[in-house]
Amino acid sequence: MNESLKIGGLALQSPVWLAPMAGYTDLPFRVGIRSLGGLGLAFTEMLSPETLLHGRPSSVNSLVATGPEDQPLGYQVYGKDPDLVARAAKWVEARGAALVDINMGCPQKQLSAKGRGAGLLRTPDLAVRIAQRVRESVRIPLTVKLRLGWDNTETAAELAVRFEELGVDAVTVHGRTRAQGFSGTVNLDAIRKVVESVKRIPVIANGDVVSVATAREMFERTKCAGIMLGREPLKNPWLIRDIARDLRGEAPLPPPAIVERVEFMTQHFERMLAFSGEAVAVIRFRKWIRLYLRGIPIERALLARLMQITTAADWRREVPRALGGA
Ligand SMILES: Cc1cc2nc3c(=O)[nH]c(=O)nc-3n(C[C@H](O)[C@H](O)[C@H](O)COP(=O)(O)O)c2cc1C
Structure with missing residues (x-):
């Protein structure tokens, strides 16, 4: 497995990423977790084009706040109107984003039932059109974060192939379906199918990595190029450092006092x-x-x-x- 990782032209120092999490992964938290070491890439929470383009400046500034001690930072956008999502992507590029990510995985009913987030897994042609419009609109690396499928485990692999063809630089897969919500277990075999379906772009595996051992298992069983952690680092911010050390073959550090x-x-x-x-x-x-x-x-x-x-x-x-x- 790779200790470093390249997404488009962006070289990352570690293949361990912090997931976008609305209400949690803001600037104050990101700066803290970065200070512990081992983190390759972090994200803003998901951002709607309507907010970015028309929101109150103070709210927008707070959502996209960053600084030199918070790099590299990916900005995540969501929506179902290709032109609007592309305008949002252009906006974050102008704001200095190192990378833009499109959310195609959020299972929340308010979003997915209206065809946004994981709702796009039910309309793969629209998902591709959105990625295409964004690709045409920005030069920064473009990634897509998705679940396995709406209620099946195959859509992610089919979409990943099409995304790769149109110039998406990497995909992140949360190994659950939209129907699963956060229940059940993560399907590592299905993530591996996504890895095997693409030709060269990195696939980042996500879901239920809660320890150095589960991180190893994720790499070994899925053959992913990187992993993304969400909930566990909120409770144990040192975990990302510990996993990165393990990947580099360094001895484990004692847990923080x-x-x-x-x-x-x-x-x-x-x-x-x-x-x-x-x-x-x-x-x-x-x-x-x-x-x-x-x-x-x-x-x-x-x-x-x-x-x-x-x-x-x-x-x-x-x-x-x-x-x-x-
Ligand atoms: C409170 C919370 C907020 C989240 N917000 C986002 C979000 O804004 N964008 C996104 O793509 N995923 C979001 N997610 C999903 C996570 O990024 C991640 O895919 C999921 O938690 C599975 O990873 P984990 O098992 O390591 O937590 C959120 C998850 C939680 C628990």
Whole structure:
């Protein structure tokens, strides 16, 4: 397996990617996880053309915020109107995106039932037209992220062949169908069929990588060129570093001590504070407290109190202590 990876003209230092995740993979989190090392590519959350082209500038700026410490960054767009998606892709290219990705995998009903996201797996010709229009409109590398199929496991392989022919530079496959949602297991054989169906473009495998062992299994069983991790790094941001070390044949590092975890979380909070302002940051960070608390025993009453904190001063006084780091 490759330790590095090239997507179109973009050389990545690692084949381990962080998945786009709406509400989570924003600038404050991405900067933190990148600082741990091992990450080849991260993404914005999925962005609608309507928002990018006509949204309130402050909301748009927050969705696409990035900086030198957050590179390379892929911007993910979604939609079902080829011209609109292409305009959105041009917009993100002008904004400095290293790569643009088209979402053809989101199973959420509001999107997929209306033919967007994974809904495009039911209209493969339209999916191809969208990718084609985007390809004609931008010069930066273009990738597509998709599920195996709407309710079958073959569409991804068929589409990947057509995408490759029209100049898509890589595809990412979440090894579940739209019908599965997040249930059941990831179908590694079906991802492998996608890998075998294309001639030369890299296939990035996604779904249920939760450890160094499952990362190895994903590479070995699917023969993918890279892997993308979503949910697990939210709970264990060190996992991407650990997998990248394993790929390079380096010895595993000990898991981070509690003080290190608390320090990482605190820096994440401080970045979110600077990014969103106090009122929003303390509320938005509540879901992260739960994630960072994983594996740390804490009384229910204390957790309830942490969830009611409304000022940065209280946060700094109470949260690190509750996690055992101060
Ligand atoms: C909260 C949440 C938000 C997500 N948002 C997006 C998104 O914006 N775009 C996308 O392509 N996939 C999105 N996904 C799917 C993930 O990118 C990924 O494909 C999926 O979680 C499977 O990978 P995992 O098993 O490593 O989590 C989201 C998933 C979750 C749990």
